[in-house]
Amino acid sequence: MSRSKLNELLMSPWAFPLLLGLAAAGVVAGTHLYITTGSGAFNEIFVVQMLEEGLKGGSYAAAAGFAAGFLVARVLEGPLVGVLDLGGSLMTGVGIGIPAVLLASGIRWPLESFGLSLLLGLAVGVAIGSVIIVIRKVMPQGISASGTGVMMGAGNATGxxxxxxxxxxxxxxxxxxxxxxxxxxxxxxxxxxxxxxxxxxxxxxxxxxxxxxx
Structure with a gap:
């Protein structure tokens, strides 16, 4: 396959949910490793500490509320600014928020198996990517481009x-x-x-x- 064909394939709208699903699969698998071995989560220390407090004390309210809120905000923000914040959406929202919600509900089996954690992340990532593509399709032309530069520079300026x-x-x-x-x-x-x-x-x-x- 030529480079132009590969680039066209990767830039097609339907490829985005798949790529996002693959990235989310790795993130959730990392959370599985943290839950089972104590190492491997893809996130900031303070966010992982929220999950750790839940694993030790049984209360996942902080992790679920903070991280899941991040996920919703980033999914809604992505189509508007043209850039999806992977730190907030995948690493924090999918990697910590969704597992915290499942653990709080007593559903542990998807996170205690490496294979199932990969499938969970893949399904969640594909779903999020599909929602973003649908929002972009129904959004009026021109709106999605506004704010991209601000979002791209915010993290670097803070860092x-x-x-x-x-x-x-x-x-x-x-x-x-x-x-x-x-x-x-x-x-x-x-x-x-x-x-x-x-x-x-x-x-x-x-x-x-x-x-x-x-």
Whole structure:
């Protein structure tokens, strides 16, 4: 298949729900791994902590309310701005919100099996993608383009302020990790890249080379 044919195939409207389903399958499977092994969730620490509190105490209200609300907002927002926020819709909404709702309802079997968690994520992702495509089809022409630039830039602008916080957190963890975060942030700043990414990579590299001895 030629590159032009492949590009045409991937850009077709019906391909979007399928691609979204594949991404959601991986996210829900990651949540399954977290529930069964304690590691693997694709999300921010504070969001995963909401799910963890439910797993320990039995109350999933915080995780379900926060994450599911994110999912609804992002699904409605996606067709309007032309960009679907994968962090809010898939990682938070599908990865935490839907599992929290199922767990709160006493339905654990789809999340305790790796295969079923993949199928659950695939079905949810295809459903969300189909809803977004339908909304875009019935929306008047021209409306869907407004706001795209704002949405694309919001996360990057916010991320500029996370670098110093990451460095401070790394220093609290260990001196090598803090030094790595500082050096990584300085290198990324010199390269005109987001310093948060450099701080994270630096902390991971030196933190793994000089682990904390417990």
């Amino acid at each position: 500029q302020y996370l670098g110093p916080l990451i460095i401070l957190s790394a220093i609290q963890y260990s001196i090598p990790a803090g030094l790595g975060a500082f050096v990584g942030a300085a290198i990324f700043y010199k390269l005109r890249r987001p310093i948060a990414g450099g701080a994270i990579l630096g902390a991971m590299i030196l933190g793994s080379l000089f682990p904390v001895q417990g």
